Amino acid sequence: MKFFGLLKGKTRYEKAENYCITILIVGAVMLTTGIGLTIISTKGIPAILAMLGSFISFSATVALIFVWLFKELQGE
DSSP states (O other): OHHHHHOOOSHHHHHHHHHHHHHHHHHHHHHHHHHHHHHTOOHHHHHHHHHHHHHHHHHHHHHHHHHHHHHHTTOO
16 A cells, blocks of 8 residues: 555645545546546446546545645645
8 A cells, every 4th residue: 555655745734635636536537437438328337437527526626725725824
């Protein structure tokens, strides 16, 4: 589990930022895979995968913006 060691940061804001970016990348990969699979079939799993990926990406982006906002307000 060497990957999770890379997610650590000096402060709690950096750690939260790293996790948000990782979740954002996972959501983007899910979205891309879902959109790519809709070439084969537009119903079922590909559509759900694309919608779930877009929701995860959006949520992680909003969380990342709030982390940056709190980081600026705290002055760190």
